[in-house]
Amino acid sequence: MTKQDATSGVLRATGRAELGDAIAWLAEDHPMPERTDWGWLLRALAEIMDTSSPLDARAIRRVTREATRSDLDTSRIVCDAQSVPPPTEFANAMTALVEHSEDGSLASLTPNGLWHAQHDHPLVVETICLAVGIAYSDAQDWFSHSTGEWTMEQITELFNYIDDLVKGNLNSPIPGCEMARGVELICNPPGGWEMLDELRSGGVPYELLLAQRYVGGVWLLHKNKTSGFLNSIVADMLCNKLETQGIDVRRAKTVGGPARQKDLQELSGIADKRVAIVTVGTNGRPTFGVAFSSARNGGTARANGDGLLQIPKTSLPFAIVLTGPGWSHRSETDRLVPRYAGRLFTEHSLDELGECIAEVSS
Numbered sequence: 001m002t003k004q005d006a007t008s009g010v011l012r013a014t015g016r017a018e019l020g021d022a023i024a025w026l027a028e029d030h031p032m033p034e035r036t037d038w039g040w041l042l043r044a045l046a047e048i049m050d051t052s053s054p055l056d057a058r059a060i061r062r063v064t065r066e067a068t069r070s071d072l073d074t075s076r077i078v079c080d081a082q083s084v085p086p087p088t089e090f091a092n093a094m095t096a097l098v099e100h101s102e103d104g105s106l107a108s109l110t111p112n113g114l115w116h117a118q119h120d121h122p123l124v125v126e127t128i129c130l131a132v133g134i135a136y137s138d139a140q141d142w143f144s145h146s147t148g149e150w151t152m153e154q155i156t157e158l159f160n161y162i163d164d165l166v167k168g169n170l171n172s173p174i175p176g177c178e179m180a181r182g183v184e185l186i187c188n189p190p191g192g193w194e195m196l197d198e199l200r201s202g203g204v205p206y207e208l209l210l211a212q213r214y215v216g217g218v219w220l221l222h223k224n225k226t227s228g229f230l231n232s233i234v235a236d237m238l239c240n241k242l243e244t245q246g247i248d249v250r251r252a253k254t255v256g257g258p259a260r261q262k263d264l265q266e267l268s269g270i271a272d273k274r275v276a277i278v279t280v281g282t283n284g285r286p287t288f289g290v291a292f293s294s295a296r297n298g299g300t301a302r303a304n305g306d307g308l309l310q311i312p313k314t315s316l317p318f319a320i321v322l323t324g325p326g327w328s329h330r331s332e333t334d335r336l337v338p339r340y341a342g343r344l345f346t347e348h349s350l351d352e353l354g355e356c357i358a359e360v361s362s
Contacts, residue, residue, distance in 0.1 A: 006047035013041050027058035038067040039349045046342030060337055065328045070346040072323040074296050078219050079229035085123060093127035094200060096120040107193035111156040118150060125150060131196060132162050133182025135221060167192050183211050231292040232256035234323055234347055241354045247361050248280040255292060272311045279361050287361040289318040295326030302332045309339055317360055319343035319353055
């Protein structure tokens with residue numbers, strides 16, 4: 001896009017006769033036509049903006065806010081729900097636990113029993129961690145330090161910690177705080193293993209389930225595990241569009257593709273792990289690069305935006321696909337506009353991104 005094209009486009013979009021009036025119109029949040037192409041307008045402004053002008057900055061803020069609106073709020077959706085073990089699997093793991101206890105109860109479980117139960121059912125250690133209210137990933141960090149099979153020594157260390165936690169033998173090193181464990185154990189300190197056995201055999205009251213959701217959040221652990229899935233889903237949407245146009249796409253493993261990061265960085269000439277997609281022309285040379293970033297809130301957007309600004313700048317056209325409501329609400333997002341020539345897109349504007357890529361790939 002030339003500056004002349006950008007200028008005439010901004011004038012047409014705003015209905016103003018002078019560029020200064022058009023910038024002021026945008027800066028003052030005057031109404032714009034319902035079918036305004038905010039993404040195109042953002043790229044046009046990036047071409048002609050004066051980064052030292054407060055008026056231009058306000059205009060960019062207004063247009064960026066509209067162009068980066070995303071409806072992909074991770075608090076409203078759950079990715080890969082099918083990977084969550086069904087309740088019957090946790091029931092089977094709990095059965096394996098009590099079958100290897102000395103008297104058929106959790107209270108008589110020993111490290112040796114836990115170790116044998118784990119060999120009977122691979123979900124056993126994770127199940128007992130959930131039963132006492134600690135995240136399995138934390139237990140791995142504290143006692144296993146790997147994703148391989150648990151050793152007897154590791155199982156013993158884990159069990160001794162859990163046993164002390166359930167019996168209330170551990171005190172927080174910070175006054176006024178509690179050791180992290182199940183909300184039912186905090187609300188009923190004397191309960192111990194006997195209370196967990198009663199809940200296992202008699203059922204968990206619904207109000208206790210609600211209390212656990214209150215302290216742990218709905219789908220919180222699963223969302224943490226699948227936090228990168230959203231970028232993969234949007235990358236899939238973009239790649240499908242590009243491939244239908246016959247564009248050669250190289251997609252990183254980090255967003256669900258087969259390409260190694262090292263190979264993408266060598267291909268694009270951009271030494272940064274955020275390079276997610278590189279398109280290639282008929283001559284085998286890269287034509288366009290894309291990165292993806294999701295932010296549900298402004299704090300995440302600010303942190304992710306700082307990282308995106310650090311991607312080395314080259315002659316390769318590059319775009320950022322921003323998802324989540326955090327981006328449009330933050331003025332920090334405006335900093336990405338001049339850096340990427342206004343090539344900021346969301347799930348709503350993937351067709352426009354496809355057109356931009358097609359233009360340089362033909």
